[in-house]
Amino acid sequence: MLLNLHVKNLAIIDEVEVYFSDNLNILSGETGAGKSIIIGSINIALGAKVPKDIIRKGADYALVELVFQVEDINCIEALKELDVPLQDNQVIISRKIMNGRSVSKVNGEIVPTSLLKDIAALLIDIHGQHEHQSLIHKRTHLNILDRYAKEEIKDLKEKVAHSFQIYRNALNELNDASVDEDKRIREISFLEYEINEIESARLKEGEDEELTAQFKKLSNANSIVEGLSSVYQLTGNEDSGSVSESIGQASKILSKMESYDKEVTQFTNFMSDLEDMIHDFNRNIKDYLEQINVDREELNITGERLDLIHNLKSKYGNTISDILRYCEESKTRLEKYLDYDNYINQLRKKVEIERTNLEDLSYRLSEIRKRNASKLSLDIKEALIDLNFLDVRFDMNFATFSDFTYNGIDDAEFLISTNPGEDMKPLGKIASGGELSRIMLAIKSILANNDSIETLIFDEIDVGVSGRTAQKVSEKLAVISQNHQVLCITHLPQIAAMADEHYIIEKKASENSTTTKIRHLDESESIQELARMLSGAELTETVIQNAREMKELASNTKKY
Structure with missing residues (x-):
């Protein structure tokens, strides 16, 4: 409360x-x-x-x-x-x-x-x-009945709503698939072109990322060579002012200090390790510079491959995975169009099966509603008599919608007579x-x-x-x-x-x-x-x- x-x-x-x-x-x-x-x-x-x-x-x-x-x-x-x-x-x-x-x-x-x-x-x-004004709308009447009978119909209503969604999806698929012969031929031709375009590219997952990195490296090869060469000059020769020359001088000084104080040995060892690291660093730079190759042809091939992939992305998806998935979906659609009569017949059978299932659930729901409507009408009549409707009659009339809804087939409304002799x-x-x-x-x-x-x-x-x-x-x-x-x-x-x-x-x-x-x-x-x-x-x-x-x-x- x-x-x-x-x-x-x-x-x-x-x-x-x-x-x-x-x-x-x-x-x-x-x-x-x-x-x-x-x-x-x-x-x-x-x-x-x-x-x-x-x-x-x-x-x-x-x-x-x-x-x-x-x-x-x-x-x-x-x-x-x-x-x-x-x-x-x-x-x-x-x-x-x-x-x-x-x-x-x-x-x-x-x-x-x-x-x-x-x-x-x-x-x-x-x-x-003003809520009582909602009683003039029939949809309110059915909602009241369903609330009255909710314990008995809750699960069945959910099944009806779920079945209706499946039925509508199947019906929409059938309607979307229904095309004339000329359109079917055009669709086949178009799908074959798209599938061939994608398959001819022989795409691989992650290829675009590798190519992008490769293209970036090749297009900037000259800058890489110039930069690493400068680094090598600063660290890898014995000229005055280079890192190697400075570390060498520091090592000599520390070696002399060791004879004065054994604790200096820790600095000598550290400097020795540093000297080895610099030598390894310089050797690796030198090896890299000897291997790097500014190949304009490879750069052009990589760029053309990237352009092809970007073009396919603009048509079929944002990633290679999307493109390949689109290709598989297109193959499925193509198979349906190539075997069109069988495809349509299968869809019609599916629609009929789902409609039959929905119809069965809807009529079961309707029967339960009608049974509870009789009880509800009697309860409402008694309550109205308590509220000074002395000669009241009350009932619920059921009609059927022309087609199914998520709520079944019932088009129901309350009926009342407040005076004797009135319909x-x-x-x-x-x-x-x-x-x-x-x-x-x-x-x-x-x-x-x-x-x-x-x-x-x-x-x-x-x-x-x-x-x-x-x-x-x-x-x-x-x-x-x-x-x-x-x-x-x-x-x-x-x-x-x-x-x-x-x-x-x-x-x-x-x-x-x-x-x-x-x-x-x-x-x-x-x-x-x-x-x-x-x-x-x-x-x-x-x-x-x-x-x-x-x-x-x-x-x-x-x-x-």
């Missing part, structure tokens, strides 16, 4: 820190107090796009930090598979925003946004103010905004029982509802919160009265700034906030008494 939220320098938030509890946490406040900023900050921490100018005016950075305590064993295992370093089963997610860039960390380690979103999907489910129609065409909100709550309540996600956030799930319906929504939230941590932003007193913990979001203005704060309310303060939500104006004793009775009623409701 989400233990702690810490926000600093974000929009109109100076600094906010709040600790949440188990069960139902209610957040309320005046319109414009900054409730959306609180949920927005959580979304930002979990990898959402950072709005421009989100850093508070006058600050250098903004920071959002979330602390989760993970108890579900499946969630712990999934986090380990993502290589998340758990510390006492806690996950600390932070995101620091600085001048157009941000840094996200999980338990102190920097992570990419893609991984952050994968981690967030295991820890929290956020229902935003069932697609959900997106019949439900109002308030009804969609309640339907999404019903779906969330069902999925919550199937998921290991411990924390659910509802941002104004009560939009478009009031009266008895609002009471039903509050009861449903209370039921969900028995097994999950729920954070709910609301403007309805019926829902706020159900709070296990109540927080108020307030906006405070001074001469120079405006800030949003969030604080926990005790029992008395919670009743005062309920009274404000009930009256919206003057808090009379009658209104406060109504708020107190509403709180008591909610408390009694939660006991059952």
Whole structure:
């Protein structure tokens, strides 16, 4: 569950820190107090796009930090598979925003946004103010069903997606290989030319590197001879000032010193070794100079060979290995074109085999989906009745796409009838905004029982509802919160009265700034906030008494 939220320098938030509890946490406040900023900050921490100018005016950075305590064993295992370093089963997610860039960390380690979103999907489910509008799209319906049946279909869905990729690759290969006779003849001629050009060169691995070194040596042979000759003059003769002449003189002096002090012998020995090294060095230079040959013909041959290799590289690859690999691939393609009919027949057989396999997996997936759709529809119907849809009918209709997709063949959508005698129609065409909100709550309540996600956030799930319906929504939230941590932003007193913990979001203005704060309310303060939500104006004793009775009623409701 989400233990702690810490926000600093974000929009109109100076600094906010709040600790949440188990069960139902209610957040309320005046319109414009900054409730959306609180949920927005959580979304930002979990990898959402950072709005421009989100850093508070006058600050250098903004920071959002979330602390989760993970108890579900499946969630712990999934986090380990993502290589998340758990510390006492806690996950600390932070995101620091600085001048157009941000840094996200999980338990102190920097992570990419893609991984952050994968981690967030295991820890929290956020229902935003407009998420229920996604119910008008059919693709959302199938996603909900798959989430409901995920334990049963997870492996099969992966097999379908993998099979679809293999099938598409085979189909693309067949389409690419399908050419008319004239093009096939041109391709054969072109491939034969390329293969002959490469094979005629008789390339060898590493040849280009050896030739480059050889060409460099030959083209600079005169400079090498001149340089080594100068070195030999300095070290290899007895002229005054040469290295050999100086070492010889030093050796004579040291020999005389030995008779005075035996410790000088070590210097004499060292000088003797040095003299031998110089003699060897000079002899090697002399031998090298006698062997080196400035051969212009060899230089020209080497240069022409390098030009040939560079020309082949410009056509077929950056290295000799690439060129030889291209040649082998061209031979394979040539064989296919020379035996074209058999090649095409083999591809068609492969496509048919992969299509049959994909078809089998897709229909197996479809059958499992249909079986679970019946169960899901009944569960949703019961949940909708709890949410004051008294004469509701709910089902899921299945059609088939004209071709396969990575997700199978099912084109499914929810159908609903909210009034007696009405035909069932697609959900997106019949439900109002308030009804969609309640339907999404019903779906969330069902999925919550199937998921290991411990924390659910509802941002104004009560939009478009009031009266008895609002009471039903509050009861449903209370039921969900028995097994999950729920954070709910609301403007309805019926829902706020159900709070296990109540927080108020307030906006405070001074001469120079405006800030949003969030604080926990005790029992008395919670009743005062309920009274404000009930009256919206003057808090009379009658209104406060109504708020107190509403709180008591909610408390009694939660006991059952």
